[in-house]
Amino acid sequence: DAKTTQPPSMDCAEGRAANLPCNHSTISGNEYVYWYRQIHSQGPQYIIHGLKNNETNEMASLIITEDRKSSTLILPHATLRDTAVYYCIVRSRNTGNQFYFGTGTSLTVIP
């Protein structure tokens, strides 16, 4: 699976949009971009995933560049409960390609 690069930490003001970037320049055509987050002392939680089109759900939006070499997770109105480590993972959906979590981005939402 392609390697991802994320900034180690970010801050965001409460109520503002949080934009978390991820670089995956070696992504291949059959690999999806997934985002998970881990709130302190809990297990990781699925947020969203996509292949090449932008995706939106009740938690977040995922913007993937046209060349698919990078993506951005957007939390439209960050709250204090969004403080967590956010993991960007690139994975093929073929059987046997599992989720390997990197170091992620530690997002702190500031009151």
Add this chain to the structure above:
Amino acid sequence: DAGVIQSPRHEVTEMGQEVTLRCKPISGHNSLFWYRQTMMRGLELLIYFNNNVPIDDSGMPEDRFSAKMPNASFSTLKIQPSEPRDSAVYFCASSFNLGEKLFFGSGTQLSVL
């Protein structure tokens, strides 16, 4: 559904003792994963099962670690003998057909003294 259930939440043991961690996946899920998390190494995939069969155990650190899934609703991760470097949080996760949504349990905090 209660989600993925792990027990115990906390385990403190002495070096050399056997440790058994337990996991009950979400009903209907047929894929189960064991992860270990430490500050130094982050989240590591240890082993995963599909339809109760171990598919890939290449992440298991050494022979002291073993995992079983005797039926669709139960899995164990055993460490024998335990060592201080095994201290970590161990997570179990389940999904349907190795799918994209992994559901994680609350983890077991293991401390080996």
